[in-house]
Amino acid sequence: MRANGCRAVFFIMAFSDTRVGFARPHIRYARILFLALASLLVLFLTLPLVALVVRALPLGLDAWLNETTLAALQLSLTTATLSALIAFGVGTPVAYLLARENFRGKAVVDTLIDLPMVLPPAVAGIALLMAFGRRGILGATFSAFGIELPFTTAAVVIAETFVAAPFYVRSAKAGFGAVDRRLEQMSALLGVSDWKTFWRVTLPLAAPSVVSGLLMTWARALGEFGATIMFAGNFPGRTQTMPLAIYSGLEANLDSALALSLILVIVSFGVLLAIRQVSPKGLTLG
Amino acid sequence: MLSLAIHKQLDAFALDLRLEAPTKKIIVLFGASGAGKSLTLAAIAGFMTPDAGRIAIDERVLLDVARGVNLAPQARKIGMVRQDLALFPHLSAADNIAYGMTGARAAKMTRVRELLQLVRLAEFGARKPSELSGGQQQRIALARALAIEPALLLLDEPFSALDLGTRMELRRELKDLQRRLQQSMIFVTHDLGEAALLADEMAVLDQGRVLQFATPNAILRAPRNVRVAQIVGVKNILPAQVIHSNRVRIGARELETLATTFAPGAKVFACIRSERVLLVRRESPTRTHPNEMAGELLDEESDGNDVTLRFRVEGARLQPRENFDLQIDMPVYVYERLQLARERQWRISLKPNVLHLVSA
Numbered sequence: 169m170r171a172n173g174c175r176a177v178f179f180i181m182a183f184s185d186t187r188v189g190f191a192r193p194h195i196r197y198a199r200i201l202f203l204a205l206a207s208l209l210v211l212f213l214t215l216p217l218v219a220l221v222v223r224a225l226p227l228g229l230d231a232w233l234n235e236t237t238l239a240a241l242q243l244s245l246t247t248a249t250l251s252a253l254i255a256f257g258v259g260t261p262v263a264y265l266l267a268r269e270n271f272r273g274k275a276v277v278d279t280l281i282d283l284p285m286v287l288p289p290a291v292a293g294i295a296l297l298m299a300f301g302r303r304g305i306l307g308a309t310f311s312a313f314g315i316e317l318p319f320t321t322a323a324v325v326i327a328e329t330f331v332a333a334p335f336y337v338r339s340a341k342a343g344f345g346a347v348d349r350r351l352e353q354m355s356a357l358l359g360v361s362d363w364k365t366f367w368r369v370t371l372p373l374a375a376p377s378v379v380s381g382l383l384m385t386w387a388r389a390l391g392e393f394g395a396t397i398m399f400a401g402n403f404p405g406r407t408q409t410m411p412l413a414i415y416s417g418l419e420a421n422l423d424s425a426l427a428l429s430l431i432l433v434i435v436s437f438g439v440l441l442a443i444r445q446v447s448p449k450g451l452t453l454g
Numbered sequence: 455m456l457s458l459a460i461h462k463q464l465d466a467f468a469l470d471l472r473l474e475a476p477t478k479k480i481i482v483l484f485g486a487s488g489a490g491k492s493l494t495l496a497a498i499a500g501f502m503t504p505d506a507g508r509i510a511i512d513e514r515v516l517l518d519v520a521r522g523v524n525l526a527p528q529a530r531k532i533g534m535v536r537q538d539l540a541l542f543p544h545l546s547a548a549d550n551i552a553y554g555m556t557g558a559r560a561a562k563m564t565r566v567r568e569l570l571q572l573v574r575l576a577e578f579g580a581r582k583p584s585e586l587s588g589g590q591q592q593r594i595a596l597a598r599a600l601a602i603e604p605a606l607l608l609l610d611e612p613f614s615a616l617d618l619g620t621r622m623e624l625r626r627e628l629k630d631l632q633r634r635l636q637q638s639m640i641f642v643t644h645d646l647g648e649a650a651l652l653a654d655e656m657a658v659l660d661q662g663r664v665l666q667f668a669t670p671n672a673i674l675r676a677p678r679n680v681r682v683a684q685i686v687g688v689k690n691i692l693p694a695q696v697i698h699s700n701r702v703r704i705g706a707r708e709l710e711t712l713a714t715t716f717a718p719g720a721k722v723f724a725c726i727r728s729e730r731v732l733l734v735r736r737e738s739p740t741r742t743h744p745n746e747m748a749g750e751l752l753d754e755e756s757d758g759n760d761v762t763l764r765f766r767v768e769g770a771r772l773q774p775r776e777n778f779d780l781q782i783d784m785p786v787y788v789y790e791r792l793q794l795a796r797e798r799q800w801r802i803s804l805k806p807n808v809l810h811l812v813s814a
Binding site for chain 1 (some may be wrong): 534554
């Protein structure tokens, strides 16, 4: 019996792996274990998404097109796009300087800029309130000029930018760092100013990293929840972005929450695909 | 006149370069890597600011540290072609050439076409650098540098990464182009053959200084000192002592030289280029040659083109402490014609003008 069992195992192995034959059986067991664990994780990641799709797809038009959903969608798209644009505007010089120049405290600046990526969004929300809130450091000054930031659409953009801009800076920095400085020197020697050199040489050559950084930032801003709800509140039409609408919908209107969730899944998936397209190395977060 | 005085102190290296060279010529900076060649180019281009010095092309002063003049690279009108990363990889060949041009679009296009023709790549304007061979890329880089009509063109080992055939071809083309355009050029290389081929005049650089500046011929024939002799590949550099104006003692042997200015008793070095030593058959009719001595061929090695022979002199030795006395180079085919593989005993003659004396 025992000998037969052994022979059967060897028989299977001889057919399943023609390269190794049945020289080292233990390698096969390790592989089976790895495959099993890997399948478990893939299943675990897929199941909730499948469940979401299964529940959301049969929903009536009303779930997708009601006022709350559309308002949240519009607000999210607007604020996320604004955040990405702001990140590009002020993040680009930061990324360039971090990639190109050496200065005192560079490591500190570098770390500070990465910090919001690991900071719990709730902490970001509190911090923003302490800075720009009514009783915040700058809040009083802003009030004097009649500017009230918290619980406005502007606050949504600020919260999203705070949390998402580091993704852009990080990616763009890697992109600028990879552009050979000697190409910029050559441009200068050909009589082209530093400013034009940036637009004609540096930025085009760093474009894949810049674009994928912008996409990452936009996607992260689109999904921002914690900092937004604390700093901007949850007012439909004004500060209620898609994630906030999903949260509210959990109690008030589950169908609408499901619809928004599916939209976010599709958009996120699309962004990841787009990043793969622009940067051959996939995500450049390191 | 091209006038360079560049002083720069780095951590472990000091550049202290002085050079007055004619314009409208190819001036070669020759030296090993680390001699300061590329740093010199960086200073001329304005990528590096010297601690002290002055750089001028004819009347135009690019840098004068004492007077606070330091033109930006953009204002220097310097063209540059370097070994690697020659072109902007995201632009077509034509756009690369047009990159530094100013003026109306139509005029630019005409000029780009002319330059493409000049470097014999008229059909290649639309190609991206990655679609061009190494030699073609360097040609486009040359055209791009010429497009701004530079007062001076810097070439930093532009052909080093190319295969031998392309390298030879581009050297010839560059020389031809220089003659036609009367373009002032500084060409940097560590390849002696390339230096000798291209240079109207060449500067031998070592440890940040110009050791000698003259025509390649003059430097090869009469290196100024031992270091220059080493750098330009003189294989026989023998310690010697002057006896009187045209006699010198090398090792245990006295030899005749051309009249020298060294005082009797002066310790010098005798530089003997290995390809200028004369070999005479032992059995040939006994006409005496100058500085003749009997010698035995010890060993030989070949790089495929030339053979290097090591000879030991019989009787009074030139280098009593070494195994051999002289190295002699000759083409493989001469080596075979003379049947040196079989015939080991020879007479060696050193004409007086072959012995070049330098101070220690």
